[in-house]
Every structure is written in structure tokens, then in C-alpha cells.
Amino acid sequence: MSTEPSTTLSVVVPMYNEEDALPALVARLRPALDGMDISYEVVAVDDGSKDRTAELLTEFQVKWPELRIVRLRGNSGHQAALTAGLHSAVGAYVASLDADLQDPPEKIPEMLDLARRDHLDIVYGVRADRSTDTGFKRRSAGAYYWLVRRLVGKQVPAQAGDFRLLSRAAVEAVKSMPDQHQVYRLLVPWLGFPSGQVAYQREERVAGETKYPLSKMIRLGLDSVINFSAAPLRLATWLGVASFFGCLLMVGATLAIYLCGKTVPGWTSLFIMMLFLGGVQLICVGLLGEYIGRIYTAVQRRPTFFVGYDSAHSASETPAEGETGR
Numbered sequence: 001m002s003t004e005p006s007t008t009l010s011v012v013v014p015m016y017n018e019e020d021a022l023p024a025l026v027a028r029l030r031p032a033l034d035g036m037d038i039s040y041e042v043v044a045v046d047d048g049s050k051d052r053t054a055e056l057l058t059e060f061q062v063k064w065p066e067l068r069i070v071r072l073r074g075n076s077g078h079q080a081a082l083t084a085g086l087h088s089a090v091g092a093y094v095a096s097l098d099a100d101l102q103d104p105p106e107k108i109p110e111m112l113d114l115a116r117r118d119h120l121d122i123v124y125g126v127r128a129d130r131s132t133d134t135g136f137k138r139r140s141a142g143a144y145y146w147l148v149r150r151l152v153g154k155q156v157p158a159q160a161g162d163f164r165l166l167s168r169a170a171v172e173a174v175k176s177m178p179d180q181h182q183v184y185r186l187l188v189p190w191l192g193f194p195s196g197q198v199a200y201q202r203e204e205r206v207a208g209e210t211k212y213p214l215s216k217m218i219r220l221g222l223d224s225v226i227n228f229s230a231a232p233l234r235l236a237t238w239l240g241v242a243s244f245f246g247c248l249l250m251v252g253a254t255l256a257i258y259l260c261g262k263t264v265p266g267w268t269s270l271f272i273m274m275l276f277l278g279g280v281q282l283i284c285v286g287l288l289g290e291y292i293g294r295i296y297t298a299v300q301r302r303p304t305f306f307v308g309y310d311s312a313h314s315a316s317e318t319p320a321e322g323e324t325g326r
Contacts, residue, residue: 005092005168008038009112012085014078015099016047020207022056022099029097029105030064036109041312042067045085048075061311073308079182080304082162086171088310095165096184101206103163111165111198121170121193125163128199156189157197164188242280 011033013025033040044067046054054071061067070088072081082096093115095108103125111123162184166174170193177187
């Protein structure tokens, strides 16, 4: 028989090399949570930082007992660090927030109030204004959400990243998912739980450098499309059909030229068709390889992260039971 969690709210904050942003994060997050008059914890997930992030977290914890430090043994990536935080959180509601303060922590009380009032399992933080982002960032983000909403479905909120609030039921549902490469901005809407939205203006990064360069943005887009849609495989099928009919047209044209007695060497058209068919075949093989590679990874079921330290369990560097993740 399940019991009600003693902690009302957990706030999960994945961070990697955020020593410059940490003081500003604490200065804004703690007053926002202290003012809610509820029991809470802040799960700071140190994703193998190489700067003074771990040291600063320990210093802040001395004066902030609600701060809980979860330290991964190596850099596992943003989504894996978020997974570690969700698996560690004990609150009846769990909010996720990036350490760069582009998503305002002052919105968390509003998100919790909305979830409680309307009995919602999910509350998304939706970026109503992204004027602080660069033009390239806005256009690439717009293209990403346009693509995934057409491939995955309209249930994916436009302009909603990893700033959200989940009920305990939603957290447990997410934890039960066997996905290796989890993309929460698509996985959470897929649950279909009752949801709402809180709009906010996206702010500039408070300090440090972005942890999502172009290469990681491309990888996120690829994971989103391949993990949640078979559309690329269908595209490969349609490319094969198109190339087949293209070959038929070329055969018909060749026979017509032959029957008219105007046979020409035709090396140009032959060369172009060979390049076209070769390109289509390579694309199809590459798409199949992506899916087969992910199946291979899923079958291996290797953990995506290892927890080296959790201040809630022990002061040692020995992980407690269950402190590994898919």
C-alpha cells in the first residue's frame, strides 16, 4: 500500500560546469521555494563537472539543508543527469529546472498551484517570448518543434523545453519507461496525462557558456525523430519507390529512343541515375543502421549514468542500491 510522500516538492537541477551560475541560481531559487511554505528539496545533479561546481554545492549545502547533492561518476549528458534527478527525487511533485536561469524559478509556485487547483499531472513551462535568444537559436528551435509536432503529434507543446512540473504518478510512469535515449520533452507529452501550461519570458543565460552547442542540438533532434517516430523508415521506403519509378521512366525513354533509331551513348543519364540510386541506397542503409543501432543498445541495457554520491544517503562515495540508471 503506497503512502503519501512526506516531501511536497522536489526541484531537480542538472548542472555541468556551472560554478559561475550557481550563486545567482541559489539567490533566486531559495527565496522562491522558501516563500511557498511547503516541505521541499532541491536535487542538484552534478554531471561530472570539472570546475568548482561540486565544491560550491557543498558550501551552499551548509546553510541550505534542503539542498541535496547527487554527483554522477562521469559526464553522462543533460538528459541522463535529468533522469538521475527524477529517479532520486522523493517529492509528491517534481519540477525540473536548468541552472542557467533562462527559465525563471519564480514560476515554480505558479506551476504547483495550477497542478493542485486543476488536478493536473503535468504543467509545462512554455516560452512565450524568446527575444533574448539569438536569431539562429529561435529559427532552429522553431524548426525543431515544427518537425516533432508533425512527426510525433500535436500533444507536444510548442516552445516547451525541460522546465516542467510532474506529479508523483507522472514521475513513476516516466521511470517505468525502458528508453535508453530519453528525450523528456517528447516522452512526457506521450504519457497523455492531464496537463496545463504556464507562460514565461525566456531570459538570457545568467553566466557561463551554453551546454547545448550546435552538435548537441543536432543530436537532440535526431534522437527526437528516431526515438518517437518511424517516419524516417517510411521516408526510405518512399525514396525507394521514387527511384524505382524513376528507373522505369528511364527504361521507357531508352526504348523509345531505340525504336526511333536515334540511339545515343547515353552515358550522362546513366551516370546521373547511378549516382541517384547509390545515394538513395546509402540513405536507406544509414536510416536502417540508426534504428538497428538503437535496438542493439536497448538490448544491452547498459546504464546511462552511475551515481557516485548522494548526500541524502551517505557521505561516502559508495553508491547506494539502485543508484544506476538505464
